[in-house]
Amino acid sequence: MFEAKIRADILKEMVNVVTTLVDEIKLNISGDGIQMKAVDPAHVAMVDMTLKASAFKELKADKCEIGVDIDKLKEVLKLAKPDLMITIQHDEDKNNLILTMDNITRRMSLVDTTGMSDPKVPNLNLPAKVTLNVDELSQGIRASESISDHITLIASPDYFELMSEGETDSVNLKVPKKSLKSLEVTEASKSLFSLDYFSNIVKAIGAGRDVNINLGTNYPVKIEFAIAEGEGHVVFLLAPRIENE
Amino acid sequence: MFEAKIRADILKEMVNVVTTLVDEIKLNISGDGIQMKAVDPAHVAMVDMTLKASAFKELKADKCEIGVDIDKLKEVLKLAKPDLMITIQHDEDKNNLILTMDNITRRMSLVDTTGMSDPKVPNLNLPAKVTLNVDELSQGIRASESISDHITLIASPDYFELMSEGETDSVNLKVPKKSLKSLEVTEASKSLFSLDYFSNIVKAIGAGRDVNINLGTNYPVKIEFAIAEGEGHVVFLLAPRIENE
């Protein structure tokens, strides 16, 4: 059994996060909330998202798993104003999900979860932790787009830097410690990432929000942020590229 | 002889209506106003529009017919602010239409009306009459777009419903009687239509306006609305699709 009421904008935040990496997602549902984990098809990035029961207006659920086609959720959300309340019901007989809002009832078939793995989120101990406004990251990404397909993240005790180098041109965005929300660096760290993946992850974070970046040297980066007004939590892991590939 | 002055936004409404079905239109002009009828090339839909003399700032006309290329009218209207006054003159010697607004004079060749038929609008007696805000129809159409190429309209004594069914998914927008402007159903009615045609017709109706839907079972739907601040009237007829085609 799964029945929930949730505000359209919170469901939209959730959908924006998972659509970054996958087209279909397995929701692990219980009375405590919803959890979902996914790895992109190329195994470069991973997401682990939790939405607490308190993120919902109402949540009645037995422990269950359902597989959802994310594009179908997006279509429904296009019809909804941000503060609209959406009712979600699992019709177990037909294996359908029924979404209701205003006068609209949308019945969608579910996706088979048999082949969907439960990726294990590795436990990383990363020596640099940065908290900053996501808009700084967005600006650095935009500056890098014309330079290279890669972006280097650098954390030192005094600053956090995004750098992109092409054959003849380069760009740096260097944020000094005083412009960061926090900066704890036990070891200066530097890793190279796919600009495309990094950009898509950053787009999933609402403008103006704070984000935690956990960085090492030639290690995956861990990108953490809150959703659902603090009642949800997202962790992205993105694998590094080797510098001279 | 045909000379008229009309506000750009009223001419725009007229153009939006006819462009739904055809590229060229025959205007039947007299001192009482302008009337135009058209059938789309596939003979699925028909429009019958009347613009009273009172819709014009000025209208001096002998009874005549002129054929107009609608794209040319659209181009001129792109240059005009909504409340701009446009002067239209028929130059019979050159068989041109001359549109004047502000400092701009646009001279356009007319289209030969010889081959253009005067479609007869059938007299339908339909058992269900619904009046509602067009925004409800727009919302129902948007909800249906990802589901199917067809949309079913349903009128019962208690509600009006738009429904779209795909192989695995479906969507309903059910408007209860209390949310309708009026509902008179002598016989519960249900017909299936091409979503594309229905959507294009609904787009020709200005947002927020009231529209009358006259429905039967497996019968054409009649869609009526006012234009030109009530000084003009539009009737669309759209043929049904057979349920299991």
Add this chain to the structure above:
Amino acid sequence: MFEAKIRADILKEMVNVVTTLVDEIKLNISGDGIQMKAVDPAHVAMVDMTLKASAFKELKADKCEIGVDIDKLKEVLKLAKPDLMITIQHDEDKNNLILTMDNITRRMSLVDTTGMSDPKVPNLNLPAKVTLNVDELSQGIRASESISDHITLIASPDYFELMSEGETDSVNLKVPKKSLKSLEVTEASKSLFSLDYFSNIVKAIGAGRDVNINLGTNYPVKIEFAIAEGEGHVVFLLAPRIENE
């Protein structure tokens, strides 16, 4: 040596002007300001732009020439708010240009200026001079777009006119003397131009600005306007098309 500080919106105006005709531009730099001249690859139009030292917040420069890829400047300007101050430095050792703004440092390779000519701007004595708001030109261009690939400019003692004629259709925008800022015509003048070139030049002029048109009969048109709040000056020359080509 070349070091400058300039507001992003002023640099943007400069870039908008030169991008009309060329992809790369040679800047002739001195302590008095920057001058640049360019001819489009088809030799139909020419631009001559001057930016005085007073257009810069700071300018320190020895006489030098540098070649710039305009697309790279555009990319940087996309990152900047209009009132942002941009620092520009020439790194002579690496033959790079370094642009700094906020936390961003963008290093770009320069273009070889060896092959870039210094076009000579011909001295034209044109018998008609018109000053008008550029929005009138924009409106005339928009009206002409659907009619022809050419546009005729006409200046008489009483009015300035833009005209476009197709096989069956035509459009005129006739601005009477009283709606012009000034009109001095010693000889009625009329020349035909490529609509595409004329349109691109007019787009380089900020909306609402005044522009001087100097016209003859079957002569190039000279289009002059101010940039950088009057601290810069632009002259475009556009060659005429022969009427019955």
